[in-house]
Amino acid sequence: MDNSVSSQNSLVSVHNLSFSRGNKKIFDDISLEFERGKITAIMGPSGTGKTTLLKLIGGQLFPDQGSVTVDGQNVHRLRRSELYNLRKRMGMLFQSGALLTDMNVYDNVAFPLREHTHLPESMIRTLVLMKLQAVGLRGARDLMPNELSGGMARRIALARAIALDPMMIMYDEPFTGQDPISMGALVHLIKSLNNTLGLTSIIVSHDVHETAAISDYIYVLSEGKVVGQGTPKEIQQSESEWVQQFMTGAADGPVHFHYPATDYVDDLLSSKKRSGRVSKRYGQL
């Protein structure tokens, strides 16, 4: 696959990556480049393995084939200690926030600092308050994670992700399940963090408008392949039927509304409880 982005300036490169779970092929020989200092989005419908891709980049999963390079280092060739050193420079924002439920907001943000640095407590306090101020939740530092709303939890997790001043952040579905106000706050926050801290951001999302508004480059994935890529403008004008369906949210198109099944009438008239295996590949380009 050709890449229009030069690999010279990219922080993360994914080369000919294949990954499968059981018999299901999640990625089939995909290549992606993530440029330094830019916001790159990976879009695609649920179940296309977008989160899996982030876990592959973070070295939590191993690919069947291909390689992932982060800042010049092949993630899956590193020894454990080297991988952990690399991860200190990578932030990840989980969809659920993944805050530690047995400590309050302050201690959650302080957690990576306490684990990885020998800074005095007064310095940690300053840093934590700065990070919390950046996400606008300095006043919430004494709350426990179960007292936070979903949007607040995600912002706290973001403060924690930037606690060690990483070179990049991976966002896993940052906009899902947010009300319009916290969605707006998050969109603004991701953009401004990227610009002020000089981060490289990777956003995995299926929220078309919010993601397109802030990203510099977009990859659209489906069925384990890259089906479209380009700047938000190029993507919007893409001639690919598939990309058009995804961007406009049409119910039927190359991706079908129905999960693969046997003929409807036959199914109603037969007495079988389980559906037969359907071997036909569905919804492919």
Add this chain to the structure above:
Amino acid sequence: MTQFLQFLGRTTRTGFTKLGRGTFFLLHTLGGIGSILPRPRLILNQMYAVGVLSFLIITISGLFVGMVLGLQGFYILSDFGAEETLGLMVAASLVRELGPVVTALLFAGRAGSALTAEIGLMKATEQLSGMEMMAVDPIKRIISPRFLAGLLSMPLLAALFSMIGILGGHMVGVGLLGVDEGSYWSQMQAGIDFQDDIVNGVIKSIVFGFVATWIALFEGYDTIPTSEGVSRATTRTVVNSAFSILGLDFILTALMFGD
């Protein structure tokens, strides 16, 4: 027939795979203890959750087991006119067997299930995964201190159980049934051997603590990250711990008191 063989093969294979994963997990956990020792706060917090919060159930159970032992022992011993040795009987049963075994069973039910549910839910809510991405090894940071806490708490709880049990036996035997106070204590003092009884009992409780904590932590770490998965893992913790404790108790008893 082939189906049966298939089933047998599959079950054996999954069983051994799990045992292998469990062993790696244990080695990793033991390897993490070194880095946890300079941070006693982490261990103390867990000892509070695992040990101190189990005080109530251990104390009450110990008291009742001791009282029942006093009662039953008195009826049987008095048939032979040997009720003076009640103290020895109560203490020997508790220190050798009931203390370590019943404490371990209660420990698996009270603390083990809590550990499994906690770790399982941490996995289900991506807290473990999140820690990994923050370059913090969850086994070192989360599992090792809990393992050490379980290992240290079990012998202490078993000792507490035996002590309360002996007092319970005293309450019933001496207080209610009129066994001579002096002989209750002196028979115990004369008959209980430090090496044979107490040390062996402590060894048992350490082994049970090791196994019960290992099972609880591994089941939690290995759980399928759903509500159903956590519920099943918690059940497995209690059932597998009980089987292992009872089986090991038989083996240890045969080894220790066999000759």
